[in-house]
Amino acid sequence: MKSLFKSKPKTPAEVVRHTRDLLIFADRGGAEVKESKREEKMVELSKHIRELKHILYGDSESEPVSDACTQLTQEIFKENTFRLLIICLPKLNLEARKDATQVVANLQRQQVQSKLIASDYLEKNLDLMDILITGYENTDLALHYGAMSRECIRHQCVARYVLESQHMKKFFDYMQLQHFDIAADAAATFKELLTRHKSTVAEFLSKNYDWFFPAYNSKLLESQNYLTRRQAVKMLGDILLDRSNSSVMMRYVSSRDNLRILMNLLRESSKSIQFEAFHVFKLFVANQNKPPDIVSILITNKSKLLRLFADFKSDREDEQFEADKAQVVREITALEPGEQA
Structure with a gap:
C-alpha cells in the first residue's frame, strides 16, 4: 500500500531549507550524534547540494525551469544558506565540493525581477x-x-x-x-x-602604482619561472594597452627600470615571451614625450635593437605585427644623440 502514496516532490525553497539545516549540522561538527548518524546526514547533505545544482543547471533530459531557479535563488540568500555553502566547503566530500562550487557560481548570474541579488548580498557580506x-x-x-x-x-x-x-x-x-x-x-x-571592471581597475592602478608595478616587475616579470614570466608579460600588455589605463601606461613607459626589464625580455629564447614583450616595448618607443634617460638607453642599444628586429618574426602571418615592427625600427633609426638634451 505504501507505494500508492508517493511523497510529494520538494519545492526548490524546501530543498534549500533542508540543505540549510544540514549545513548548520555540518558547521557545528555533528559531535552530538553517533558517527553512523553523522555520516548519514553528510550523505543526505551531498544529495541536497546535488539537487540544488540540478535545479539551477537542469540535466541531460531537461533545461532548468526559470520559476524554480528564482525560488531557489530567493531562498538561498534569505537566511545565509549561501554563506553556509562557502564556510562548510571543507566539511564536504570532493563531489559535493564540486557541486557546491557550481551552485555558488551559477547564483552570481541568477536574476530576480531583473536584479542580480547575489551582488546586493555580497556587498553586505x-x-x-x-x-x-x-x-x-x-x-x-x-x-x-x-x-x-x-x-x-x-x-x-x-x-x-x-x-x-x-x-x-x-x-x-x-x-x-x-x-x-x-x-x-x-x-x-x-x-x-x-x-x-575598467574604471575600478584604472582607479586602483593609479592609486597603487608605487607598490604594484615594482612588485609586478620583480615577482612576475623577473621570476625564475618561465610560465610566470610568459603569463605576466602578456597580462601587462593587456593592462597597458587598455584605453582606460592610458595615464598609468604613460607613467610606466617613462621609467628606465621598466624599459630595462622589457629589453631583457626581448632577448629571451622563448618566441612567445619575445612577442609579448615587443607589444609592451613598442609603447616606450611610440611615446612622443620620451624622458631623456629613455632616449639615452634606446640610443646606446640602437645597433643591438636593430639587429634583433631584423631577425624578429612572428610564428604566423601577422600584418599588424609587421607594421608595428616597421614603425618601431623607423623610430629607433631616427633617434639621434642630440635628442637626449
Whole structure:
C-alpha cells in the first residue's frame, strides 16, 4: 500500500531549507550524534547540494525551469544558506565540493525581477571574499574557492573590495605556488581582477602604482619561472594597452627600470615571451614625450635593437605585427644623440 502514496516532490525553497539545516549540522561538527548518524546526514547533505545544482543547471533530459531557479535563488540568500555553502566547503566530500562550487557560481548570474541579488548580498557580506581568496593557501580547497572567487568578481563592488584589500599583495605569491594548477588558477583570478571592471581597475592602478608595478616587475616579470614570466608579460600588455589605463601606461613607459626589464625580455629564447614583450616595448618607443634617460638607453642599444628586429618574426602571418615592427625600427633609426638634451 505504501507505494500508492508517493511523497510529494520538494519545492526548490524546501530543498534549500533542508540543505540549510544540514549545513548548520555540518558547521557545528555533528559531535552530538553517533558517527553512523553523522555520516548519514553528510550523505543526505551531498544529495541536497546535488539537487540544488540540478535545479539551477537542469540535466541531460531537461533545461532548468526559470520559476524554480528564482525560488531557489530567493531562498538561498534569505537566511545565509549561501554563506553556509562557502564556510562548510571543507566539511564536504570532493563531489559535493564540486557541486557546491557550481551552485555558488551559477547564483552570481541568477536574476530576480531583473536584479542580480547575489551582488546586493555580497556587498553586505564582503568578508566572504576573505575566505575565498585565502582559500588559495589550502591545496584541497584552492581550485573550488578560486572558481567561486572569479564568479563573485563579476560584481563591481566585490572586485573593488578585493582590489583595495591586502589580498592583492598575496596574489604575487599565490601565482608562484609549487602546485602548477593552483598557481595558474590564481593567475586567472588576478587577471580577472585587473581587466573586468575598467574604471575600478584604472582607479586602483593609479592609486597603487608605487607598490604594484615594482612588485609586478620583480615577482612576475623577473621570476625564475618561465610560465610566470610568459603569463605576466602578456597580462601587462593587456593592462597597458587598455584605453582606460592610458595615464598609468604613460607613467610606466617613462621609467628606465621598466624599459630595462622589457629589453631583457626581448632577448629571451622563448618566441612567445619575445612577442609579448615587443607589444609592451613598442609603447616606450611610440611615446612622443620620451624622458631623456629613455632616449639615452634606446640610443646606446640602437645597433643591438636593430639587429634583433631584423631577425624578429612572428610564428604566423601577422600584418599588424609587421607594421608595428616597421614603425618601431623607423623610430629607433631616427633617434639621434642630440635628442637626449
